[in-house]
Amino acid sequence: MKAEPEDGNLVALTLRGNPEAFATLVERYDRAVYHLAYRTLHDVEEARDATQEAFFKAFRSLRTFKPGSKFSTWIFAIAYHACCDRLNRRKRYASEELPERADPAPGPEQQAIALDQAARLRAAIDALPEKYRTVITLFHLQGKQYDEIANVLGLPMGTVKTHLFRAKEQLRRLLGEMEVTES
Amino acid sequence: MNMDDNALDQALFALPLEEPPAGLRASILLATAYRPSPAFSFLELALLGALGAVGIWLFVLLALGGGTLFFHTLQTIGAFASRALSSPATLAWLAAGGATALWLSLFTGSQPLVVAPHRSGRRASR
Numbered sequence: 305m306k307a308e309p310e311d312g313n314l315v316a317l318t319l320r321g322n323p324e325a326f327a328t329l330v331e332r333y334d335r336a337v338y339h340l341a342y343r344t345l346h347d348v349e350e351a352r353d354a355t356q357e358a359f360f361k362a363f364r365s366l367r368t369f370k371p372g373s374k375f376s377t378w379i380f381a382i383a384y385h386a387c388c389d390r391l392n393r394r395k396r397y398a399s400e401e402l403p404e405r406a407d408p409a410p411g412p413e414q415q416a417i418a419l420d421q422a423a424r425l426r427a428a429i430d431a432l433p434e435k436y437r438t439v440i441t442l443f444h445l446q447g448k449q450y451d452e453i454a455n456v457l458g459l460p461m462g463t464v465k466t467h468l469f470r471a472k473e474q475l476r477r478l479l480g481e482m483e484v485t486e487s
Numbered sequence: 488m489n490m491d492d493n494a495l496d497q498a499l500f501a502l503p504l505e506e507p508p509a510g511l512r513a514s515i516l517l518a519t520a521y522r523p524s525p526a527f528s529f530l531e532l533a534l535l536g537a538l539g540a541v542g543i544w545l546f547v548l549l550a551l552g553g554g555t556l557f558f559h560t561l562q563t564i565g566a567f568a569s570r571a572l573s574s575p576a577t578l579a580w581l582a583a584g585g586a587t588a589l590w591l592s593l594f595t596g597s598q599p600l601v602v603a604p605h606r607s608g609r610r611a612s613r
Contacts, residue, residue: 323520
């Protein structure tokens with residue numbers, strides 16, 4: 305079985321002019337980057353644009369990628385910044401203060417109707433405040449690598465752990481509420 | 488659903504990723520790795536633009552002055568250029584400018600993009 309090339313090698317190959325190598329990186333991460341963008345922005349079109357922007361910026365600044373660091377963390381950080389720019393733009397153009405969520409969604413009562421566990425979990429994540437939602441999304445994408453999550457968000461690791469703890473607490477509470485409503 | 492921490496982690500890790508819109512990957516690749524190279528480079532475009540401008544200028548001069556004004560202008564430019572280029576001070580300045588441009592071009596091959604921690608991200612954490 306042929307071993308998959310590592311991300312660092314693919315970056316090096318891209319810098320040497322091999323477009324296939326960057327295509328492999330895009331194949332590997334486009335779904336995860338889109339997931340992060342969609343969970344942050346809650347808008348298909350904006351998430352699509354932010355994903356494209358992230359890969360475009362990454363491609364242009366591939367020389368600044370530090371060998372030895374994780375490509376996933378790097379591309380997630382670029383995507384997260386692209387999303388933050390969009391959220392800031394939204395806030396600037398909004399006539400009134402935005403709620404914690406980017407788009408108002410139905411409450412847990414309505415969401416609980418006929419949802420399976422994955423959909424229920426997704427709805428609960430959507431109901432979290434933005435900062436917790438992003439941490440939970442990155443936890444989902446990066447696993448328990450708190451330092452990588454901290455790098456993406458530009459936050460101290462302690463803050464990430466606190467956010468994650470509170471996010472999970474709120475998730476459990478929301479899931480409990482949904483179950484009560486359903487039964 | 489009374490989930491303990493492990494069960495919640497497992498449920499989170501098992502959550503399927505969002506399905507990206509159709510054509511997203513293709514549009515990313517077309518904007519990056521497989522971006523078609525432009526028909527003309529920047530220098531070629533600049534040269535074509537300059538040639539076009541000179542052509543229009545010649546046409547206007549010929550149309551307005553019947554050629555006399557055109558030749559007069561050429562003579563004036565030629566006299567000015569030969570006067571300027573015969574001056575050692577001008578030549579020295581031109582050489583200095585050329586050398587500086589060449590030196591600067593060695594450092595501006597790529598424009599790195601620095602990804603700095605986002606301020607709004609910090610603010611959101613408070």
